[in-house]
Amino acid sequence: MSREIEQESFHHMCHEHPLSLIPDSSEKIHRIYKCLGCWRYFSPGEVAYGCISKLCIYGRLLHKECMEMPQEIMHPIHPLHPLTMYKPKDLSETKKCAICEKDVYGLRYRCSQEGCDGLWIHLVCAGARNEKHSHVEHPSHPEHQLRFSKKTRWCPFPCDACGATEKGDSYTCTVCDYSIHQSCALLPLSKDIPHHHHSLSLAFSLPYEYIPYEFDCAICSLTLPLRRWVYHCKLCRYVVHLNCATSTFDDENENGNANAIDDAKVVTKFPKTEDDIYEEMIRPFVKRQRGKLDIIPPHDHDNHNIGGKYSFSNHPHLLTFTTFSLASSSSSSSSHYHCKIDDDDDDDDDDDGIPRSEIICDGCTLAIHEKKEANDDEYESGYMSCDECKYFLHLSCFDSPLEIPSLPIHLLNDHNLRLQNVDGKLTNWIFCIICYAYTNGLYYVCTNKECWFRIDIKCASLPNTIKHAAHPRHNYLNFVKGDNSSFCYKCRGLISNESGEYRCDSCRFRVCAKCVMLPATNKHRLENHLLSLTYEAYVNRPGDFYCSSCEHLMHPRLWMYYCRDCDQSFDPECFPATSGRYRNIKYGTKQYVISIHDHPLRFQIISNKKRCDQCHEDSYDEPGFQCASCFFAVCVECGLKCLGDA
Numbered sequence: 001m002s003r004e005i006e007q008e009s010f011h012h013m014c015h016e017h018p019l020s021l022i023p024d025s026s027e028k029i030h031r032i033y034k035c036l037g038c039w040r041y042f043s044p045g046e047v048a049y050g051c052i053s054k055l056c057i058y059g060r061l062l063h064k065e066c067m068e069m070p071q072e073i074m075h076p077i078h079p080l081h082p083l084t085m086y087k088p089k090d091l092s093e094t095k096k097c098a099i100c101e102k103d104v105y106g107l108r109y110r111c112s113q114e115g116c117d118g119l120w121i122h123l124v125c126a127g128a129r130n131e132k133h134s135h136v137e138h139p140s141h142p143e144h145q146l147r148f149s150k151k152t153r154w155c156p157f158p159c160d161a162c163g164a165t166e167k168g169d170s171y172t173c174t175v176c177d178y179s180i181h182q183s184c185a186l187l188p189l190s191k192d193i194p195h196h197h198h199s200l201s202l203a204f205s206l207p208y209e210y211i212p213y214e215f216d217c218a219i220c221s222l223t224l225p226l227r228r229w230v231y232h233c234k235l236c237r238y239v240v241h242l243n244c245a246t247s248t249f250d251d252e253n254e255n256g257n258a259n260a261i262d263d264a265k266v267v268t269k270f271p272k273t274e275d276d277i278y279e280e281m282i283r284p285f286v287k288r289q290r291g292k293l294d295i296i297p298p299h300d301h302d303n304h305n306i307g308g309k310y311s312f313s314n315h316p317h318l319l320t321f322t323t324f325s326l327a328s329s330s331s332s333s334s335s336h337y338h339c340k341i342d343d344d345d346d347d348d349d350d351d352d353g354i355p356r357s358e359i360i361c362d363g364c365t366l367a368i369h370e371k372k373e374a375n376d377d378e379y380e381s382g383y384m385s386c387d388e389c390k391y392f393l394h395l396s397c398f399d400s401p402l403e404i405p406s407l408p409i410h411l412l413n414d415h416n417l418r419l420q421n422v423d424g425k426l427t428n429w430i431f432c433i434i435c436y437a438y439t440n441g442l443y444y445v446c447t448n449k450e451c452w453f454r455i456d457i458k459c460a461s462l463p464n465t466i467k468h469a470a471h472p473r474h475n476y477l478n479f480v481k482g483d484n485s486s487f488c489y490k491c492r493g494l495i496s497n498e499s500g501e502y503r504c505d506s507c508r509f510r511v512c513a514k515c516v517m518l519p520a521t522n523k524h525r526l527e528n529h530l531l532s533l534t535y536e537a538y539v540n541r542p543g544d545f546y547c548s549s550c551e552h553l554m555h556p557r558l559w560m561y562y563c564r565d566c567d568q569s570f571d572p573e574c575f576p577a578t579s580g581r582y583r584n585i586k587y588g589t590k591q592y593v594i595s596i597h598d599h600p601l602r603f604q605i606i607s608n609k610k611r612c613d614q615c616h617e618d619s620y621d622e623p624g625f626q627c628a629s630c631f632f633a634v635c636v637e638c639g640l641k642c643l644g645d646a
Contacts, residue, residue, distance in 0.1 A: 009052065013071070013087050014062065014107060017053040021064070037066025038124045039106035066107070069123055073109060077149040078119060083109040083126070099125040138171060138185060140204040140229070141178055146171040148182070159184055161204075161229045162242045184229065184242065191231055193245050195219055196238050197539075200231035200245060207232060210239050213555050214492070219244040219473075221489070221508045237538040237556050267476065268463045271520040271533050274578070277458060278366050278394055283378075285461030286396045289404055293378045293396065297321045310384065313402060314421035314442065315362075315391055323382035324370040359383070362421075363397030363442040364457050365586045390588060397442060400457060404444065408464055409434070409481045409500035410453055417444040417455070425586060426603065426640060432584065433498055434459040434513045439584035453498070456584050459513060466502060468516065470535040470559065471509050477502035482512075490515040490559045515559065517583075522561045522575050524549065525607055527568060531561035537569060549574035576621050577605045585623060592625060594642040597632050601625035606633045614638035 009018035014036045034041055035048070042048060042061065049067040071085045077098055086108055094103040097120060104120050111119040138146050140161065149170045158165045161184035169182035189202045195218070206215075206226050217224055219240050224230060232239035268280055287293045297310050309318035358367040361383075368383045384393040403418045410417065422428050422440045429438040430445075432455055439456040446453040464479050470490070471477065480503050482495035489511050495501045500513045521530045526548060537545065538556040541564075545554040548568045554560055561570040561579075572579040577587070582605065591600035596614070606624040611617060612635040625639035626632070634642065 015051055017051045019049040020052045022048055022050045033061055035063045035066055037062050037107045066123055078111055081111045081113045083111055086110045095120040097122045097125055144173045144175045146173055163228045198233045198235055200233050203230050203232055206230055215239055217241045217244055235542050268466050270466050270468045270516055271518055273520050274366055281461040282364055283396045286399055289401045317386045317388045319384040319386055321382055322385050359392050360586050361394045361397055362391050363393050365441045365584050368394055408479055415451055416447045418447050420445050430454050432456040432459055434500055435517050436514050437581045437583045440586055474504050474506045477504055486510045488512040488515055518572055518579050522578055524570055531563050534562040535559055537562040545569045547571040547574055582623055596642055599627045599629045601627050609633050612638055
């Protein structure tokens with residue numbers, strides 16, 4: 001008599017009745033069936049689970065392994081969400097398996113999270129060992145091994161390498177929250193790109209040497225995240241995003257015509273030498289405002305011709321028009337000798353590299369030179385001079401409009417700008433709101449009593465559109481009013497809404513007018529040759545930069561005056577008379593005699609000692625009175641007091 005053996009039964013989502021283990025399914029089954037889980041045929045004698053209900057035939061069965069598969073799993077192919085077992089209404093409904101990419105029949109795993117619809121996995125693929133899922137070592141994550149997850153295209157995930165949240169194959173750490181795209185994981189440790197002349201090294205976080213200087217990407221000028229991978233050059237402090245290093249840019253055609261300009265426009269190139277500012281900025285400015293240029297003094301209501309002499313509203317004396325040929329042919333010409341010095345023992349150049357015999361314009365504070373190529377129709381054959389004092393003007397400075405309605409950076413109703421001159425060369429200097437420098441020359445002031453807008457004549461002549469050598473990737477920069485939200489690429493200073501900036505429409509490049517006005521070359525008293533304004537001194541030069549004058553640590557990506565041959569670098573502020581805050585001051589060569597010193601003094605930047613001999617305050621690199629025969633020097637305040645006492 002056979003004995004009925006009680007069997008343990010289990011509920012499973014694939015069938016409405018409990019399923020029990022059938023030790024020898026071949027004896028119970030008279031037909032060939034497929035497993036509802038893996039959709040494979042049963043082999044003879046294979047252990048399976050089936051329905052013991054008398055209402056069912058043994059047709060709905062599962063392999064023992066399929067029966068024991070969990071209802072919910074975590075899988076490295078989709079590390080962000082759990083996968084749950086799913087039974088379609090029609091078991092023959094097909095989907096593509098995310099692992100083997102073949103049709104899925106029967107039970108399957110899927111992600112039910114929003115945005116992941118379409119992720120399906122065979123039961124057999126979820127449980128089988130795949131060599132592609134084996135652990136791998138990666139230098140970006142030495143703490144743990146990573147597992148490869150193939151075709152994770154159903155759910156975007158944030159890549160810890162490039163930062164992009166995208167779908168795709170990945171390498172994932174099963175211990176901590178770390179995932180990277182397969183494409184990022186396969187990036188080479190060194191790479192050559194067309195934007196740089198050295199091979200770049202892959203770094204798995206921003207190296208510390210770039211952090212104190214707040215480096216931006218050298219290609220797109222956007223911020224570099226601290227925890228993302230970058231490519232950088234150890235020789236040049238050149239660093240870029242992963243995507244920028246792996247992308248190709250067409251510098252000429254990028255962004256279509258977003259930064260294009262009408263070819264008919266005259267675009268001024270920067271930086272400029274001081275000799276070019278007058279010819280390429282001030283003269284075109286006067287021509288734009290007046291509609292013409294004069295090659296001889298005009299005979300109009302602004303400049304009256306009185307017996308061969310001309311009145312100028314900003315000077316008390318009549319001026320004489322002196323031709324260059326007359327000034328050069330006659331050594332006794334008073335107008336030419338106004339700037340000559342009487343001390344024959346002095347060198348031809350002063351301590352700041354400015355020739356002492358030059359005639360300096362009292363309007364723009366630039367040297368007055370005869371144009372070397374004088375074959376154009378608008379050639380100025382001379383300059384204006386005062387026979388009673390050392391006052392000189394370029395012809396275009398003399399012809400500057402007395403009042404202009406507006407400027408691009410000062411477009412306000414009832415805010416006309418009027419030409420003014422400072423009261424005295426030694427006092428009452430005006431601070432230009434654009435270049436942040438003092439001037440004792442001509443300037444424009446707003447006629448509105450509640451407006452403090454003041455701008456020197458050089459900054460007033462800044463063109464609307466320029467090209468700058470510091471930004472060769474895009475051709476044109478447009479002059480716009482500041483908005484208190486952007487920083488200058490050169491000096492890292494905030495550009496205020498009272499000032500102006502040159503802005504690239506294709507990227508984040510911004511440069512303030514102060515930095516645009518930096519001269520292309522400079523001469524420092526500590527150097528025997530000219531120094532060029534450099535934007536890439538860090539190229540082929542690893543290590544820190546220190547100013548050879550003030551000895552301060554310099555930002556390697558900021559503009560500096562640098563000599564590559566002798567490896568000397570200077571901060572532009574250490575040239576106070578040419579690129580610092582006293583760049584628009586006319587010093588001249590007049591000799592001053594004071595009661596407290598035996599030798600005559602000259603008004604200039606103090607360079608031969610640290611402190612004033614009267615008040616003993618720090619006066620180095622500040623305007624003052626200095627003796628050419630000895631080391632005596634006094635600051636402006638003490639010098640003016642001594643002159644008053646004399």
